[in-house]
Structure formats: structure tokens, C-alpha cells
Amino acid sequence: MNIEEAKSVRIVDFLARLGHHAQYVKSEQYWYLSPLRKETAPSFKVNDRENEWYDFGEAIGGDLVELGRYLCGMGSVSEALAYIERTAGNASLPRIRLPAAPPRPVEADMKNLMVIPLRHHALLSYLQSRMIDADIGRMFCKEIHYELRQRHYFALAFGNISGGYEVRNAYYKGCINNKDVSLIPHLRGEVQSCICLFEGFMDFLSYLSLKQIKNNTVCIDVPCDYLVMNSVGNLRKTLAHLQGYGQIHCYLDNDLAGQKTVETIAGLYGGRVCNESVRYTGYKDLNDYLRGKRL
Structure with a gap:
């Protein structure tokens, strides 16, 4: 058996x-108790469409x-291939999965991109x-225009550290160019002792909107840097940026993926990690809390 097989x-x-x-x-995502270690709650996910796995408990x-x-x-690799062949190499298992050609990402067909102030x-x-404050939106978001299949579209654009943009409007959510995290310092050229971590930029903007109206239920009253993961799939990249902070405040989603991500970060950084999602228990995320939209 070779690698492609x-x-x-x-x-x-x-x-x-x-x-x-x-x-x-759920939605072609298969959740298992990890085959790599003992656990009581599933944290091992298989994306059946992509035929890939991710263990949130180990960040691998x-x-x-x-x-x-x-x-x-x-x-x-040769030992792994031999092991896979021994396990999958008999007629009783439908061994070969014929992968469908991956769909062409819609971003590949976007043309004439133009990024301007919001x-x-x-x-x-x-x-x-x-319920995002407009001035906060203008401060941290751009406006991107593009052509797709001979039609003109526009959306919010939130930059990341690799020069890519998270793109969103009422009908579309995606990423243009490189997928990466976004790091927003409290003061340019100066690293704070605390950092707040968010899953998506809408939660980050929601936090700033809550902070502006002095919501002390959710917000913390100390200078913080901010890190937006732009997807829990960016966990590995996220972990590298958290290393230098004395306190890590995690404002992730109140769902399994969000909580497993917090557990993984806490497993690495211990008592420096604060799971702040308890501040908005009963809501899926910070934006739902801001809008009063309960689970």
C-alpha cells in the first residue's frame, strides 16, 4: 500500500x-472518544467529506x-502504511474510498478584488x-468589492496576519487569500500581560461593543491584546501566539468545539487560562449575548 492508497x-x-x-x-462531522487516549467526552472529530481527523484534546x-x-x-510512514494495510487490507472492509474531486472554492473565481475603507x-x-457599533466596525473592518461570474458583490473584510481577509455579509462567509489568525495589540509595539481570545471577528467586535457600553458582566477591566482565531481549525497557530501572555481569557463559543478548544489551551498553559464563556452561559456566542438571542 502506498500513501495515496x-x-x-x-x-x-x-x-x-x-x-x-x-x-x-452532525453535518458529516463524526465525533468519537479519542482512539489515542482515554477520555469520557468525545473530542476526536472526523470530517467525512474531507476524510481528515482532528483531536481537540491533543491539538493534532x-x-x-x-x-x-x-x-x-x-x-x-512505512510502518504506518503497513499497519493501515493490515487493518484495511481485506475484502470484508470497503477499503478504498473513492474521493470526490474537491469542489472549486468560490474564492478562486473572484476577480477584480478591491479593498477600501468601510x-x-x-x-x-x-x-x-x-448590534455592532458602527465606529468599531469602521475601525477594524474594511470593505471588499469583487466580481464573481460576471456579477459585482461586496462584503466586510477583516484582515489576518498573513495578508488574507475573513469576508462576510448577510449571505456569504468565507476567506480570501491566506487563512490565518488576527492579532490586534492594545498598543502598537507593546505586548500586554493579558490577551482575550475569540473564535471569529464578529465576537471580537461584539466584545468591543459591550466594552464601549461598560458591560462588566462580560468584559474585563484591564488592558488586553486581542487574538481572533478565525476558525478553531487555526488552533495550532493560535497556541504559538499565546505563549508569552500571563493571562489568557477565552471567549469562545458555548458548544463542543469551543469548549474542547479551551480545554486544549488550558492543558498547555494551565492556570493562565480563564474560560470566560461562563459569563454568557445560555448563549451560543458573544454576538448572540449582545443581541439577547438565547440558545
Whole structure:
């Protein structure tokens, strides 16, 4: 078995062969008790569409070859391939998963991109519908215009440290250019002792809007830097930026992925981590709290 053959084996079928079955399935995401360690709540996710896995408890993931290496005690690739072949290489298991060609990302077809200061009334109205202060929106967001299939569109654009943009309007959510985290210092050229961590930029803007109206239930009254993950999939990149902070305040979603992410960060940085989602218990995220939209 070579690498490409191993990657074409469906991870869900492979895990079933080993006796591991999903605790629950949601939108092609299979959640398991980790096969790499003992746990009582599922933190191991398989994206069945992409045929990739991620262990939130260990902050590791990849394809089946990488999983095979971990199951073999971090052996070589050749050892992992032999292990996968022994497990998946008989006729009783539908061994080869024929992967569909990945859909072409819509961003690849965007043309004539133009980034300008935020001023379009429709985008400001969208922020208002999310109860985000307009001045805060203008301070941290841009306005991006682009052509797609001979039609003109525009959206909010929130920059990241790799020069990419998280892009959002009322109908679309995506990323243009490189996917990465966004780091916003309290003072340029100076690192604070505390940092606030958010999953998406709408939560970051919600926090600043709450801070502006002096909401002490959620906000903390100390100077902080801010880090926006722009996806829990950016956990590895996030961890590197958190290393130098004495206190890490996590304002992540009140869902399984958010809580597992906090647990992973706490496992690495211990008592420096504060799970601030308890401040908005009963709400999915900070923006829902700002809007009064309960679970």
C-alpha cells in the first residue's frame, strides 16, 4: 500500500474496523472518544467529506497516514502504511474510498478584488443588525468589492496576519487569500500581560461593543491584546501566539468545539487560562449575548 492508497481509505470505516464508533454525527462531522487516549467526552472529530481527523484534546490532526503514525506510537510512514494495510487490507472492509474531486472554492473565481475603507450603507446596516457599533466596525473592518461570474458583490473584510481577509455579509462567509489568525495589540509595539481570545471577528467586535457600553458582566477591566482565531481549525497557530501572555481569557463559543478548544489551551498553559464563556452561559456566542438571542 502506498500513501495515496492509504489516504483513500475512509477514516470512519477504518476506525470502525478498530472498534471505534462515533458518539454522534452532525453535518458529516463524526465525533468519537479519542482512539489515542482515554477520555469520557468525545473530542476526536472526523470530517467525512474531507476524510481528515482532528483531536481537540491533543491539538493534532491530519489524514489517515498521520493517524496511523500516532496509532503506531509515532512510527515511520512505512510502518504506518503497513499497519493501515493490515487493518484495511481485506475484502470484508470497503477499503478504498473513492474521493470526490474537491469542489472549486468560490474564492478562486473572484476577480477584480478591491479593498477600501468601510462606508457602504448595506454593510453598516448588516453590522447594525448584529448590534455592532458602527465606529468599531469602521475601525477594524474594511470593505471588499469583487466580481464573481460576471456579477459585482461586496462584503466586510477583516484582515489576518498573513495578508488574507475573513469576508462576510448577510449571505456569504468565507476567506480570501491566506487563512490565518488576527492579532490586534492594545498598543502598537507593546505586548500586554493579558490577551482575550475569540473564535471569529464578529465576537471580537461584539466584545468591543459591550466594552464601549461598560458591560462588566462580560468584559474585563484591564488592558488586553486581542487574538481572533478565525476558525478553531487555526488552533495550532493560535497556541504559538499565546505563549508569552500571563493571562489568557477565552471567549469562545458555548458548544463542543469551543469548549474542547479551551480545554486544549488550558492543558498547555494551565492556570493562565480563564474560560470566560461562563459569563454568557445560555448563549451560543458573544454576538448572540449582545443581541439577547438565547440558545
